[in-house]
Amino acid sequence: MNTNTEKKTEYTFKAPRGTEDILPEKWALWRRLEEVGRQEFELCGYYEIRTPVFEDTRLFIRSIGEATDIVEKEMYTFSDSEDSSITMRPESTAPVMRAYLEYELYKTKKFQKFYYIGPQFRKERPQAGRLRQFHQMGIEAVGASDPLLDVETISIAARIFDRIDLNGYKVKINSIGCEKCRPVFRNILKEKLCEHEKSLCELCQSRLNRNVFRILDCKNEKCKAISHHMPSINDYLCVECQVHAKVVRESLLEIGIPYIVDAHLVRGLDYYTKTVYEITHSSLGARDAICAGGRYDNLISDMGGPSIGSVGFAIGMEATILALKNVMSKSKTVSQEVSTPAPSIYIVSIGEETKKQCFYLLNLLRKSNLSADFDYEGRSPKAQMRTANKLGVKYVIVLGPDELARGDVKIKIMETSEEISLKQNDVLKWFLNKQSPSVSL
RNA sequence: GUGAGCGUAGCUCAGAUGGUUAGAGCAUUAGACUGUGGCUCUAAGGGUCGCGGGUUCGAAUCCCGUCGCUCACCCCA
Incomplete structure (x- = not known):
């Protein structure tokens, strides 16, 4: 063990050579x-x-x-x-x-x-x-x-x-x-190639005995030229x-x-x-x-x-x-148009005391198969909004002390910045109604 | 296994001929009438210059070694 407590253990692990992580x-x-x-x-x-x-x-x-x-x-x-x-x-x-x-x-x-x-x-x-x-x-x-x-x-x-x-x-x-038919062709090919043995690359010379067919595949120019004149397997099938x-x-x-x-x-x-x-x-x-x-x-x-x-x-x-x-x-037109899955609802909580209710709402939505997420870092409302925006969600539910007192939430439609108020009890219903037309496709 | 090229912030890269505290853009975080996004502006954090040795008064910059990555060869999807 290292007795020097100031010295942090350095991170040294890497994906092994020839492997990759798909992030x-x-x-x-x-x-x-x-x-x-x-x-x-x-x-x-x-x-x-x-x-x-x-x-x-x-x-x-x-x-x-x-x-x-x-x-x-x-x-x-x-x-x-x-x-x-x-x-x-x-x-x-x-x-x-x-x-x-x-x-x-x-x-x-x-x-x-x-x-x-x-x-x-x-x-x-x-x-x-x-x-x-x-x-x-x-x-x-x-x-x-x-x-x-x-x-x-x-x-x-x-x-x-x-x-x-x-x-x-x-x-x-x-x-x-x-x-x-392959052995017949192999023998003929081998015979013909042996005539050119000295012109073949080193590797192909050794291939003569091991795997004659591979010579046909060689990328060496000289070998290519020679194999060009060789008979085709198609004639010997x-x-x-x-x-x-x-x-x-x-x-x-x-x-x-x-x-x-x-x-x-x-x-x-x-x-x-x-x-x-x-x-x-x-x-x-x-x-x-x-x-x-x-x-x-x-x-x-x-x-x-x-x-x-x-x-x-x-x-x-x-x-x-x-x-x-x-x-x-x-093709510039087809920019990286590949969608990565993201939640469609983000819940912004303001203040510790609202978190519980937000978390309850979150689970309610998820139980109904609506994709939703919220903030676990205790960040400011502004930061939470930024996150919501980055995720590309369609809706943000805002629940702060005011809403908590009134028993409602604000729903912000990101595309239009429009905000509406809803009773907390009606939130799920509201989203399910929104969902149904697209689901029926 | 063989050969070539490369290795500077999370990412993409600047840093001629070696010279004071290593830079940019993007990204991140925080602010710009203290409960709210996208644009803009400001600021902050973040680098053993892959690692080790050498040359030098002095090296990210030159030399050697080493590791890693990349591409090519063999072979193969």
């Missing part, structure tokens, strides 16, 4: 995104599921893939009191599938649609739109292989972005084939995958979702098959994806479940909000 004034956009997401998901028949934020480490190794960066170096892993290994979830697809299998949900109904909203954890160096604790909202449509289902998921994401007024996003899609891709693309057109086929689009997670897609926003810079998803027909069987396919996506919420802010600051 009250920042909440509006989050709310909007979350509410729109929920509505849209539920509109399309998806049900919310919440899984733990941590899971058995093996779940992620099994599903995401042992050789991926996520598993190799980005997971928050620790051991709990027993000798089992626990990992903070780096994504939510695997946990949702785990729940689906654990409760054998496929036995009651094979096809089920889930959505989730929540934090995810990845130990990476933070960067614009990328954090260590970040939030995703996503869907998983489990138990069907219909390509139209792939399209449904894309359309849901697109509609969410439309409804939050996020202009300027791009849908990129590709097919990465299945366990039948098996008939089944070809048909699948065709249906996806045609029906995207039919329902009016513009997209770009990006033959170089690959995914970082092992479990994808056939359709993969990504929605990006150009305002974001280097890390520009706001949504990523695709089909994973082997994940469930790989995890030891029945062999059924599924599709899903995850929307990166901070990336989306960042993009939304960029869009909003550009």
